[in-house]
Amino acid sequence: xxxxxxxxxxxxxxKEILRGVDLTLTAGRVHGLAxxxxxGKTMTGLAVLGLLPHGSRTAGSIRLDGRELLTLPPKExxxxxxxxxxxxxxxxxxSLHPMLTIGRxxxxxxxxxxxxxxxxxxxxxxxxxxxxxxxxPEEAYGRFPHQFSGGMxxxxxxxxxxxxxxxxxxxxxxxxxLDVTVQAGVLRLLRGLCDELGLAVLLVTHDLGxxxxxxxxxxxxxxxxxxxxGPRGRVLREPAHPYTRxxxxxxxxxxxxxxxxxxxxxxxxxxxxxxxxxxxxxxxxxxxxxxxxxxxxxxxxExxxxxAAEPDAEAR
Amino acid sequence: MSLLTIDDLVxxxxxxxxxxxxxxxxxxLAVAAGEVVGLVGESxxxxxxxxRAVCGLNPVTGGSVAFDGQPVTPLGLRRRxxxxxxxxxxxxxxSLNPxxxxxxxxADGLRTAGDTTTAPADLLERVGLPRDFAGRHPHEFSGGQxxxxxxxxxxxxxxxxxxxxxxxxALDASAQSQVAKLMRDLAVESGAGLLFISHDLxxxxxxxxxxxxxxxxxxxxxxxxxxxxxEPRHPYTKALLGAIPKPDGMGVLPAELPGDVPDPANPPAGxxxxxxxxxxxxxxxxxxxxxxxxxxWLHEPK
Numbered sequence: 159x160x161x162x163x164x165x166x167x168x169x170x171x172x173k174e175i176l177r178g179v180d181l182t183l184t185a186g187r188v189h190g191l192a193x194x195x196x197x198g199k200t201m202t203g204l205a206v207l208g209l210l211p212h213g214s215r216t217a218g219s220i221r222l223d224g225r226e227l228l229t230l231p232p233k234e235x236x237x238x239x240x241x242x243x244x245x246x247x248x249x250x251x252x253s254l255h256p257m258l259t260i261g262r263x264x265x266x267x268x269x270x271x272x273x274x275x276x277x278x279x280x281x282x283x284x285x286x287x288x289x290x291x292x293x294x295p296e297e298a299y300g301r302f303p304h305q306f307s308g309g310m311x312x313x314x315x316x317x318x319x320x321x322x323x324x325x326x327x328x329x330x331x332x333x334x335x336l337d338v339t340v341q342a343g344v345l346r347l348l349r350g351l352c353d354e355l356g357l358a359v360l361l362v363t364h365d366l367g368x369x370x371x372x373x374x375x376x377x378x379x380x381x382x383x384x385x386x387x388g389p390r391g392r393v394l395r396e397p398a399h400p401y402t403r404x405x406x407x408x409x410x411x412x413x414x415x416x417x418x419x420x421x422x423x424x425x426x427x428x429x430x431x432x433x434x435x436x437x438x439x440x441x442x443x444x445x446x447x448x449x450x451x452x453x454x455x456x457x458x459x460e461x462x463x464x465x466a467a468e469p470d471a472e473a474r
Numbered sequence: 475m476s477l478l479t480i481d482d483l484v485x486x487x488x489x490x491x492x493x494x495x496x497x498x499x500x501x502x503l504a505v506a507a508g509e510v511v512g513l514v515g516e517s518x519x520x521x522x523x524x525x526r527a528v529c530g531l532n533p534v535t536g537g538s539v540a541f542d543g544q545p546v547t548p549l550g551l552r553r554r555x556x557x558x559x560x561x562x563x564x565x566x567x568x569s570l571n572p573x574x575x576x577x578x579x580x581a582d583g584l585r586t587a588g589d590t591t592t593a594p595a596d597l598l599e600r601v602g603l604p605r606d607f608a609g610r611h612p613h614e615f616s617g618g619q620x621x622x623x624x625x626x627x628x629x630x631x632x633x634x635x636x637x638x639x640x641x642x643x644a645l646d647a648s649a650q651s652q653v654a655k656l657m658r659d660l661a662v663e664s665g666a667g668l669l670f671i672s673h674d675l676x677x678x679x680x681x682x683x684x685x686x687x688x689x690x691x692x693x694x695x696x697x698x699x700x701x702x703x704x705e706p707r708h709p710y711t712k713a714l715l716g717a718i719p720k721p722d723g724m725g726v727l728p729a730e731l732p733g734d735v736p737d738p739a740n741p742p743a744g745x746x747x748x749x750x751x752x753x754x755x756x757x758x759x760x761x762x763x764x765x766x767x768x769x770x771w772l773h774e775p776k
Contacts, residue, residue: 307734308517337516337673338717342728345719349727367719371727394723409676409721 160185160358161206161243161326165218168201168382170211175201177382178218183326183358188349190373190390191362192405198382199362203328206360207243208235222326241271244319248331250311254303260287260314261299264321271322286317290347309340313347320351327352330362345372366409370394378402476504477542477667478528478559478635484536485520485527493739497523499691500537500764505635505667510658512682512699513671514714516735520691521671522564525639528669529561541635557586560633562657564640566620570612576623577608583630597626601656618649622656629660635667636660642677650674654681675718679703687711690738690746696767707768709751745771 161183168176176198183189191199204210206220206227220227222242230238247253255263264286265279274282280299287295290313292306303311312332319327329348333341349372352359361373369376370390377387378401386399397403485498497520505511515521526532528539530549539546541559560583563569571579580594595605601622612620621641628636638657642650654670658681661668672678678685678699685702687695687710695708706712716729733750736742742749747770748758755771763769 309734338675338714338728339516339731342717342719342730346727346730365719366721370721370723370725371719372725374725390725391723394721406721 160223161360162221163202163206163218164221166202166205166220167217168198168205168210168214169216170214175214175382176205179379179382179384181360181377181384181387183360185325185358186352186356187374188352188359188361188372190369190376191360191379192364192366192369192376193379194364194405197379199364199379200330202379203245203330203360203362206326206328207239207245208232209239209245237271240267240324241322242324243326243328244322244324246312246315246319246327246329246332249335250308250315251303251335253315254311254318256303259300259302260306260318264299264314264318267318268321283317283321286321287314289320289351290314290317291343292317307340308336309343312336312340312344316344316347316351320355320357323355324357326358326360328360328362331364332361333368334363334365341368348372366394366406378405476506477509478503478505478669479540480504480524480528480537481540482537483524483527483534483539485523485532486535487523495739496535496741497691497738498527499738499741501688501691501693502537502766503686503693503696505669507634507667508662508665510661510668510670510681510683512678512685513669513688514673514675514678514685515688516714517673518735518738519688520738521673521688522639524688525561525637525669525671528637529559530556531561557631558634559637560628560631560635561637561639562621562624562628562641565644566612566617566624567644569624570620570627572612575609575611576615576627580608580623580627580630583627587630587632589630589632592630594626594630597630598623600629600660601626616649617645618653621645621649621653625653625657625660629664632664633666635669638668638670638672640671640673642672642674651677651680657681675714687714690735690741692746692769693766694747694769707773708747708770709753709772710747713750713752745769 163179163181166176166179167174179202181189181202191202193199201210205216208227210216216228222238227235227238261280261283264283268274268279268282284295284299287298292298292310292313306314332348333344336344345368348359351357363369373390375388376390376393377384378393378399379385380401386393386397386402393402394406397406480501480503483498483501484496487495487497501524513521523532527534528546530546533548541556546556570576577594580597584592584594594608598607599605603619603622615623641657642654645653654677657670658668670678670682682699685697685699686693687708689710695702695711702711703715706715713729713731717731719728731750736749744760745758745763748754751758753772757771763771763774765775
């Protein structure tokens with residue numbers, strides 16, 4: 159158990175944003191956090207790093223290897239932020255400083271947290287750039303963010319987050335601003351790094367497809383509460399909570415429709431294997447990833463149309 | 475006779491000290507009245523430039539854009555006769571005037587169409603907003619509401635062709651499909667054509683009758699939505715659709731398309747997709763496939 163969030167409550171300006179969230183992140187596993195906007199996904203991520211907006215009040219506990227983060231004095235918390243817990247934000251165009259070279263942005267916190275010298279830090283930065291598959295890491299070190307494409311920038315943002323070998327990585331909608339083809343690359347990278355470095359990843363996303371691709375565990379949030387939590391295979395194939403079902407129904411993807419309406423049990427055998435082969439199947443996954451040809455379902459947009467966009471009504 | 479005919483359109487961006495960037499390099503597309511055409515592609519492929527050229531916001535270097543058989547003239551300072559094309563822009567935070575009431579801004583559109591019977595509030599009602607919002611200013615609204623107002627303003631001018639240039643990408647995930655469907659319903663209801671540009675394939679699939687896939691300034695595949703979705707023919711379309719992760723709970727990582735989009739200032743010789751294409755052949759490196767509906771040597775029309 160790397161990071162334990164128990165009964166986390168956040169109040170901003172008298173309004174309860176989180177009403178008792180429980181989450182557990184484990185090393186080498188990706189924990190997906192789903193839910194519509196305003197359900198408190200991002201706030202949960204920010205609370206871990208103590209980045210909540212001014213005037214917010216917290217209760218409950220967030221424990222990193224047994225250490226309480228919520229009550230940590232700011233100086234101690236600064237050692238955790240960027241050091242032990244790192245974050246990747248949604249938009250790489252705004253999360254990177256436009257006027258500093260990416261080398262500078264990669265080494266600044268490394269030198270501070272790890273106390274590295276200039277040359278050491280540079281060597282490590284170049285190594286990291288290679289790890290996130292930036293072509294020509296040596297030359298890339300001295301370039302500015304605008305010289306890279308969106309997908310590259312997000313890779314660099316991930317490299318910045320990984321620079322101090324964190325134990326926990328919080329990725330807040332890391333692929334939302336990217337094209338699907340680029341998204342595929344970033345997701346593969348995240349999954350690979352998680353398996354390779356034993357990171358505990360909290361993946362905040364509204365995209366259940368993304369969730370299904372990389373997360374081991376899935377939690378669904380609604381109105382500041384986790385309404386359902388469990389292994390990916392179960393939550394996405396046999397959702398227990400009506401809200402999760404409504405979320406899945408609202409997707410335009412036709413593949414889910416027959417499973418939902420006609421034969422709900424047909425998916426069970428596969429989901430069993432999906433459950434068992436979670437954490438260590440990173441390599442097996444990439445082998446079976448040619449999913450494009452399997453997409454046989456045609457546009458059943460009428461049914462998707464009617465079921466979309468109103469998950470609230472069904473949940474009540 | 476289609477409403478909008480784009481024929482071999484070429485648009486170049488020139489900036490001093492830089493090579494000429496050919497953002498749209500010979501694209502052809504047609505939109506009929508009452509039809510919804512979705513234009514998809516990766517960022518930087520020239521989708522938005524194409525849309526702006528159709529409105530006359532970007533000068534055209536070559537080819538032609540014809541609306542109702544009449545060529546579209548560049549937009550200047552002078553009053554324009556052509557008000558049949560209206561556009562909804564990407565960012566409603568920038569496209570609405572922050573200092574004017576939204577009712578007044580919608581009234582501009584009504585005046586353009588010479589419409590004296592409709593009130594701005596009627597249009598607000600059509601896009602699903604309360605009537606009394608007409609007296610408010612844009613900052614009082616959320617992103618989704620602002621985009622609805624922008625749509626109302628575009629519709630006020632009674633367009634016969636509505637163009638949405640990534641109208642949903644600045645919105646919250648939950649508002650995206652609602653706004654997209656609203657645009658479709660309103661356009662089809664009024665008998666107008668809709669050219670909907672987006673990089674979000676799942677939304678385009680929901681609302682479009684036909685899909686056009688664009689890659690590096692060229693349209694590589696056009697077809698009916700259901701057909702393209704069920705049986706993509708161009709390798710790029712295949713890659714694009716294969717990259718969408720499916721929420722099936724199986725933990726399958728989506729297929730990755732290797733490489734980045736090449737620099738449009740210096741496109742590869744031959745087929746533009748060949749450096750990234752998994753099925754590349756010798757002919758692809760030499761000759762550019764300039765035929766439709768699938769611009770690929772594997773699908774050459776006989």
